[in-house]
Amino acid sequence: MYSLRRRLLISATILLLVFLGIMGLGLNSAFKRSVLSSAEDALRNQILLLISSVEVIDGAVVMPPILPEPRLQQPDSDLFAQILVGEEGDKAVVWRSKSLFERSIPFKDSLLGNFKFYPSNAWEGSSINTMTLSVEWEAVTGTVPFEVQVAESDTVYKRRLVRYQRQVGVWLIFFGGALIVLLLGILRWALQPLERVRTEVGEIEEGRRERFNENYPLEVSRLTQNLNQLLNFEEERIIRQREVLGNLAHSLKTPIAVLKGLGYSRQVKAESDEQLEAMQTIIDYQLQSASAVGRRRFSKAIDIREPSGQIVRSLEKLHSTKELTVNVDIEEGVVFFGDKGDWMEVFGNLCDNAFKWAQTHVSIRVEQVELGEHASHKKPIRLVVSDDGPGIDESQRDLILQRGVRLDSQTPGHGLGMHIVKGVVDAYDGQIMLGVPMHSKTGTRFEIILN
Numbered sequence: 287m288y289s290l291r292r293r294l295l296i297s298a299t300i301l302l303l304v305f306l307g308i309m310g311l312g313l314n315s316a317f318k319r320s321v322l323s324s325a326e327d328a329l330r331n332q333i334l335l336l337i338s339s340v341e342v343i344d345g346a347v348v349m350p351p352i353l354p355e356p357r358l359q360q361p362d363s364d365l366f367a368q369i370l371v372g373e374e375g376d377k378a379v380v381w382r383s384k385s386l387f388e389r390s391i392p393f394k395d396s397l398l399g400n401f402k403f404y405p406s407n408a409w410e411g412s413s414i415n416t417m418t419l420s421v422e423w424e425a426v427t428g429t430v431p432f433e434v435q436v437a438e439s440d441t442v443y444k445r446r447l448v449r450y451q452r453q454v455g456v457w458l459i460f461f462g463g464a465l466i467v468l469l470l471g472i473l474r475w476a477l478q479p480l481e482r483v484r485t486e487v488g489e490i491e492e493g494r495r496e497r498f499n500e501n502y503p504l505e506v507s508r509l510t511q512n513l514n515q516l517l518n519f520e521e522e523r524i525i526r527q528r529e530v531l532g533n534l535a536h537s538l539k540t541p542i543a544v545l546k547g548l549g550y551s552r553q554v555k556a557e558s559d560e561q562l563e564a565m566q567t568i569i570d571y572q573l574q575s576a577s578a579v580g581r582r583r584f585s586k587a588i589d590i591r592e593p594s595g596q597i598v599r600s601l602e603k604l605h606s607t608k609e610l611t612v613n614v615d616i617e618e619g620v621v622f623f624g625d626k627g628d629w630m631e632v633f634g635n636l637c638d639n640a641f642k643w644a645q646t647h648v649s650i651r652v653e654q655v656e657l658g659e660h661a662s663h664k665k666p667i668r669l670v671v672s673d674d675g676p677g678i679d680e681s682q683r684d685l686i687l688q689r690g691v692r693l694d695s696q697t698p699g700h701g702l703g704m705h706i707v708k709g710v711v712d713a714y715d716g717q718i719m720l721g722v723p724m725h726s727k728t729g730t731r732f733e734i735i736l737n
Contacts, residue, residue, distance in 0.1 A: 291477055298469050306458050317450050321443045322415075326403045329417035332436045333401065336367055340432075342425045347371065347432050349381050358383035364439035366391055366414070371432045380432070391437045396420040406440055413440050479506040486510075490517075491623070491664060493586025542566060587621035590629055590667075594652065597634050601641045610644055616652040623664045624736065628710045635703035636671040636732050643675030643730065649723070655735060666716075672723040672731040711736065 335355055341348045347369055357363035361384060368382040368391050379390055394404050396418035404416040414437040423430040479502045489495035497517060498510035546562055598614055622629050633652075640648045648671075655666040711718050711734060719733040 290480065291473055294473055294477075295470070298473075299466060302462060302465055302469070306462050310454060310458050313454055314447075314451060317454075318447060321447055322405055325405070325415045325438065325440065325443050326417065329403070329415060329436050329438060330401050332365065332367065332438075333417060333419050333434050336369075336434055336436065337419075337421060340369075340423070342423050342430050345425065345427050345430055347380050347423075347430065353383075358385055360385055361387060364441065366437045368435050369432055370435065371430075377433065391416060391435050394418050394435065396433050396435075398422065407437075409437070413444075414438060415440050415443070479503055483510065587623055588626050588629065590620065590622045590626075590633070590652065591616050593626065593630060594633050597630070597637055598650065601637055605641045608641075608644070609646075610641065611647045613647070613649045615650065617654060620652055620654050620667065622667050622736065624714060628713070629736075632707050632710050632734060632736070633669060635707050636669065636734070639703060639732075640671050640673040640675075640730070644673035645675055647674045648672070666735050666737045669734040669736075670731065671734075672726075672729060674723070674726060674729040677722060677728050677730050678720065707734070 332355060336349075336353075339350055339353060341350070349369070353359060355365065357365040358367055363385045366383055366386050366389075368379050368386065370377040370393070371380050372378050377393060382388075382390065389410065391414075392407060392409060394402070394407075394416055396402055398420040400419070402418050404418075406413050407416055416435060416437045418433060418435045420431065420433045423432065482502070483498065483506060486495060486498050490498070497514050500507050500510050500514065502510055542562055542565065546559065548558075594616060595614070598612065602610070602612060637648075637650060640650075650672075651668075651670045653668050655668050708718065710716075714736040716734060716736040721731050721733075723729045723731040
């Protein structure tokens with residue numbers, strides 16, 4: 287998915303190229319018309335010069351040996367002229383310039399008293415511009431009609447056109463490059479507020495900032511204000527949720543304690559204690575599951591080395607009689623982007639199960655998971671807890687990890703804790719993988735990934 291900056295730059299570049307292309311075509315067309323108009327004017331002037339040199343003697347058209355235009359007398363020039371007499375379809379050349387070398391300009395229609403221009407006509411392997419004019423000369427013996435034709439090679443004009451096109455192309459490229467550079471500057475300036483918002487998002491995700499700055503242009507400030515309101519609402523919701531759960535737990539403890547203290551017969555008391563314990567277990571489970579904060583977009587990074595170490599040390603003291611070998615490997619600088627209580631629940635329950643069922647060895651490893659090159663700075667955390675205990679029967683593994691398993695259908699020995707762990711992992715869109723430790727035939731290996 288392209289960034290907003292790249293989309294704007296691509297769109298603006300395409301529009302700029304289309305605009306410059308249209309402008310280039312327009313300038314080229316205008317200059318081409320100007321070149322043709324210049325060629326037409328030049329030929330018109332040559333016809334007028336020739337007519338000014340014409341003499342009619344005894345009804346015949348006579349031209350002087352020296353003409354006003356030297357190119358007409360040069361054999362290798364690019365200007366040609368001829369004079370024709372006769373009716374339409376039966377015209378004869380009575381005079382041609384020395385530059386023609388006994389050749390003739392292709393006959394073209396003409397109008398009496400009106401110049402007629404024929405651009406770019408093929409002739410003798412090249413291209414010429416031709417202009418004709420029919421004249422009726424008043425002489426003593428009567429009217430003498432004749433036609434003047436002048437032609438000029440269009441090579442000069444084509445060269446001018448090519449030279450102009452190159453110059454225009456260079457200037458358009460320079461102009462387009464300058465506009466793109468200017469556009470980049472404008473885009474950088476215009477998108478600077480969004481870049482600042484992106485930076486602040488990263489700072490909030492890393493826990494280095496609590497709220498967005500609202501000192502932005504109007505369009506962006508409304509966005510940051512709404513985001514701040516959303517952050518405030520989420521924080522207040524979590525606080526209220528915890529308060530409600532705490533009040534609920536406190537309120538239920540008293541009636542349960544009273545019920546436990548009532549006098550019952552021996553048979554009734556055993557049954558009532560069993561039901562009250564089950565009720566207490568269900569309440570604890572539901573409170574723990576509901577208190578899982580879960581993944582939040584904006585959460586502070588928590589260093590879990592110290593609290594995790596405290597849990598391990600407490601469990602070592604609790605199970606000191608088992609003389610377990612405990613291998614703890616927590617990467618330096620590993621952090622958890624989430625609620626500290628959620629991490630303590632997952633880590634504590636898995637380690638407690640491992641210490642409870644291990645016979646000689648417990649292995650704990652915590653590391654940050656590397657993501658793709660374009661991933662966010664928020665890296666998932668992986669927790670692997672292994673023990674060499676009796677393990678979980680393979681037929682029960684899918685059941686213990688199944689979503690929505692009832693309390694009374696859990697695998698013995700992994701009870702309530704695994705449901706708490708599963709609830710937290712689900713809240714973080716994480717994964718639970720259960721198996722046997724590597725290089726071992728017995729024991730249990732839990733691998734947890736929290737996003």
